[in-house]
Amino acid sequence: MKEYNENHAKSGVSIKLPAIEVFPNQYPGYTIRIEIPEYTAVCPKTGLPDFGTIILEYEPIKSVLELKSLKSYILAYRNVGIFYENAVNRMMRDFVTAAKPKWCKVTGQFATRGGMHSTIIAQHGKAPK
Amino acid sequence: MKEYNENHAKSGVSIKLPAIEVFPNQYPGYTIRIEIPEYTAVCPKTGLPDFGTIILEYEPIKSVLELKSLKSYILAYRNVGIFYENAVNRMMRDFVTAAKPKWCKVTGQFATRGGMHSTIIAQHGKAPK
Amino acid sequence: MKEYNENHAKSGVSIKLPAIEVFPNQYPGYTIRIEIPEYTAVCPKTGLPDFGTIILEYEPIKSVLELKSLKSYILAYRNVGIFYENAVNRMMRDFVTAAKPKWCKVTGQFATRGGMHSTIIAQHGKAPK
Amino acid sequence: MKEYNENHAKSGVSIKLPAIEVFPNQYPGYTIRIEIPEYTAVCPKTGLPDFGTIILEYEPIKSVLELKSLKSYILAYRNVGIFYENAVNRMMRDFVTAAKPKWCKVTGQFATRGGMHSTIIAQHGKAPK
Amino acid sequence: MKEYNENHAKSGVSIKLPAIEVFPNQYPGYTIRIEIPEYTAVCPKTGLPDFGTIILEYEPIKSVLELKSLKSYILAYRNVGIFYENAVNRMMRDFVTAAKPKWCKVTGQFATRGGMHSTIIAQHGKAPK
Amino acid sequence: MKEYNENHAKSGVSIKLPAIEVFPNQYPGYTIRIEIPEYTAVCPKTGLPDFGTIILEYEPIKSVLELKSLKSYILAYRNVGIFYENAVNRMMRDFVTAAKPKWCKVTGQFATRGGMHSTIIAQHGKAPK
């Protein structure tokens, strides 16, 4: 856990991003999946933009992520310098903090760079198969 | 469970919808899957229409959902103001009440709004993988 | 089980259909899958034709379903009045009676009616995942 | 096992086919999958050619199937009279005899005949899901 | 393990390839998937080029593979004579040595040769299903 | 033209089929395209059913084909013995007689028989490219 803190600065955790609002959930035990094909941020190394699709899946307990504020949150990455891996993990942390879901899975599928196509999958709790 | 009742009004449970008829099942132990790509309702926030595909899967015990009344039931959402999440969960409740199936799964795949594409999956009992 | 008998007449079990021939199986422990996209029957309610694809999967023990007689069997539904659910379950019963397989799964995917697309899946014994 | 022998003649086991060569495996614990879309043989009943795709999957232990001799082996079916089911099972037997793999799975997907599309899947040992 | 050493020469293990760099991982418990559709090497038997797509999946613990050096590593195969099976297993070994991941899976999908299409899948540790 | 008459009997022109109704067209100069994937008839040679998709395209002048009667017309082929070529040409003749369109094109795409997939295209007047 120590190593985690040491790398804080580089992990993207300290980047300022808008809060994601929630509203009270009405029904127990179901799954929400949101596909957001319009993610873009800036590669901190090259200064060039990255593009990707973010897929968020979770099971709400008391709170559901409000879609408009979720959109604002994703838009806020537009001019931020952050690596693929950190963006997906940072999102995961922020979604979990906001909605406190039973489980949560965030998948980032990023546009080809240098002939290589990356997908990052972070999971909190245990998603059903 | 208390929170559930408190939010009743907003959960869409109190919206009037036509009953779904059933007919006696003839064979034990099989699965029915119905894909309905023509769901539409009104977003209670924006007043704009939502569009989506509803996929209903269940294992009948004594009763099978009658397709014509199922269609009328889905059509009844056309001018109703209801959120995605609530529509799928309300349908689940109404299908289970009508058919009392061994298990039931309702998936709603909704058209892109604000560059985001939502899927809601509600399940009653345990569907086979 | 009583209800089952009472509905016999309506279940499609009493409809006359040609026998399906088998030939002796030569090898143990394998799976056969047959996709038949040219199923058609008549809806008993509307008198209009239904169309669909039947997918038969099974593991033979001593007998293999002979394809030519299987074709004749499926063709015999052409001018028969029978519901989706009953057709798939009736086929299942007849396939099992003819081939006595280790397990058998019959899937019927039917053409859209009234904007709704039905799939019926019946299973006998336990198919491997 | 007795029944197996009695049907020997008809099972295709006695058909002469070229041996499949192997070479020593260099790495433990991996999977090989070979898709061969150019299988053709003759239907023993109608004398007409069958066409299909053979998919071979296995985990090598000491030996790997040599691809050139595998190709010659498949080509040798071209003017042979053999049923779908028997061809797939015969291949399975011959692959297992040659490579002695941990597990082996052979899938034959055959071109539509009489509006019916057959797939035969034979397995030796236990393939991972 | 002995057999492994004996075949060392032919296994491709002794081929000189550039080191793959890593950087410290910032987040625990997630998956990285990299698809590289531009693999090419030379068949040691025919001298003709092979083409393929390499898919690398792994769960980082302390280290993440640096993409630029990963690209250089893959490019280094361009004029090397190595068989499909060995290339995939050699990559696996080098990825594991560099990143020491919790688990790692390397899939190579190679272009059709002689009407046959090969896929090689090597795995280290236990990937989630 | 003589040969045409001599073959009348075999051409399918004398088969009794229901009339297709029309209603008055309201707008000049546009195109109607109707795709009917549920055509079936009987092969006069083998007695086996044919299946196909009929695509009707035309530019109405004074009359538009009424869809319900068009459906009844297509359904009427179900137990009729008629060859592919004749069915498409007969339809063309009947559509033109009923709607007197500026131009009309009928395409029949028929299910594979004996490993061969036929398409028949008949045209009356000059369709725009």
Place this chain on the structure above:
Amino acid sequence: MKEYNENHAKSGVSIKLPAIEVFPNQYPGYTIRIEIPEYTAVCPKTGLPDFGTIILEYEPIKSVLELKSLKSYILAYRNVGIFYENAVNRMMRDFVTAAKPKWCKVTGQFATRGGMHSTIIAQHGKAPK
């Protein structure tokens, strides 16, 4: 032209729909294509909803259709009773009235009804091929 007037009432021309706004075009000689997959109206015969995709293509001269008012215009069909053919032709008329384009093409692709899938294509002026 007389017949046209006589059928006015039934042609859908008299239905009240919101005006479509335009803004001044900035560049000469280019094409605009707008695909609107969320059209729905009510069938005047059955009272059941129709669904479809409207594709509008045109070359602006002085005016460009404003997208927000275009959306409101399409939404206004939601509870209107109008046939396919008339809806497409009415739209054409309204688009041409609003934007006075060099040419204009409106295509309506409607969801399957009774196993038949209709496309209506209306054109004003001459679209480039």
Place this chain on the structure above:
Amino acid sequence: MKEYNENHAKSGVSIKLPAIEVFPNQYPGYTIRIEIPEYTAVCPKTGLPDFGTIILEYEPIKSVLELKSLKSYILAYRNVGIFYENAVNRMMRDFVTAAKPKWCKVTGQFATRGGMHSTIIAQHGKAPK
């Protein structure tokens, strides 16, 4: 024209193939398209089998190619040694001789060999675009 004759022997024209039967055409001015995905022959150079799809399109005048004899004709190539280019041109010649159509187009799409995928298109008379 002289060169043509000199190469007769190598052009495949002298290979013995079964005659294709025709039957009298019933309707003027339409198009027939037949797709035959099960062509196979032997490469005269390597002795290895070629595979391909043959697409025949023509406008009949007095005669229509009889499908069963067309199938026998295509099957006859199975053990014949002939190059791609010659097979397609030979077919063209034989189809034209048999049916004397207004125009005729033969397309052969052949399976990948040595990483190259060939299509041969021969045409007699002028096919409509």
Place this chain on the structure above:
Amino acid sequence: MKEYNENHAKSGVSIKLPAIEVFPNQYPGYTIRIEIPEYTAVCPKTGLPDFGTIILEYEPIKSVLELKSLKSYILAYRNVGIFYENAVNRMMRDFVTAAKPKWCKVTGQFATRGGMHSTIIAQHGKAPK
């Protein structure tokens, strides 16, 4: 032409964008097509980002557009407020100014907004069909 000047300010022509470099063309009479799926700009009305794919096609005479500077040019739109129609026409103008091609065609396919999907096609000179 006057109207054009009057709207200059709003047309996007005055927005500052980097120059596109060219290099001397080596061969006469060929076509270059460049697909750029990573266009993004800001909607001047809503302040929200637009996303799209730009397809540039042209026939070079003396100059070829240099790809790296083309990329920089497209990237420069990222934080610019400009409408779809103007962006495509502005690009056209800038490409033509830089390369002076025989003809040039610019297509912009933009992500769905409000359930509507826009494509803008601008052309300079006459592209071959």
Place this chain on the structure above:
Amino acid sequence: MKEYNENHAKSGVSIKLPAIEVFPNQYPGYTIRIEIPEYTAVCPKTGLPDFGTIILEYEPIKSVLELKSLKSYILAYRNVGIFYENAVNRMMRDFVTAAKPKWCKVTGQFATRGGMHSTIIAQHGKAPK
């Protein structure tokens, strides 16, 4: 034409490549299309490999390109430094020199670089539409 010569050195015309063999054509007036998905060369600027698919279409007069030597010719680009545009135009020149066809079209579709996907199309003589 002068400019053409001046740029000779940079145009790739002086690169040494193996000759392409031909054999005498047997039939007049047909089209040959060859798709070669395994092109690779080196970018002269970055030193990194390019990948692409080359599509060659032509109408032979007296000579047909021999496939094996065509393959060797394409393989020869593997370690050559040449730009996209020049490679396609150089191929065109070499194909035309070797086969002297009625017309010839060469299309190169190259893998994405920097988020941009290029296609180069060169044509000699007039290909039919």
